[in-house]
Amino acid sequence: SAVISQKPSRDICQRGTSLTIQCQVDSQVTMMFWYRQQPGQSLTLIATANQGSEATYESGFVIDKFPISRPNLTFSTLTVSNMSPEDSSIYLCSVFAGTSAYEQYFGPGTRLTVT
């Protein structure tokens, strides 16, 4: 498995501002994933970040709202831009790890509250 850390663990932000969330992995990985879990909801994939290329966004998510950086094989950032209360969620990053090519391991998450 992989050890994944995220910063910050939580934050309270004002409407209209932006927050950048960091994800650090203890080993080099090709693909990193960013998910959102809205209150009482399931996890939804925002985008896939490969090192050296543009992130691939899922339907309903756009780069202007959720810009992603992937400067190297162990680190990625997700920015939540121009925040509104609807952006209040837990944001999680994940990577492939484990014995199969399908098992994703998750960071502890960043709990964001927008007031």
Add this chain to the structure above:
Amino acid sequence: DQQVKQNSPSLSVQEGRISILNCDYTNSMFDYFLWYKKYPAEGPTFLISISSIKDKNEDGRFTVFLNKSAKHLSLHIVPSQPGDSAVYFCAASVAQKLVFGQGTRLTINP
């Protein structure tokens, strides 16, 4: 369109008995299925997985069953322990991307 569904939002089981969590899916292109456990304020923890070409996978107290014709999978926990109390998510993989169900909150009663 909810491709992965967990129809039971909660389940309560007595300690020592079997816990059975269910999950249904609609997309026949899913090639791998996984179960995650999530405690409050933590990220999901991988539990067990199964390939779409198998019908059963066992790991200690955890067994996952897959019924492809019914598009149904289940997670069995035997015996259930108090530390198993958590929210359980099933997830399905297509093109290496995971689609999650809504989760089932499992409570193990002493």
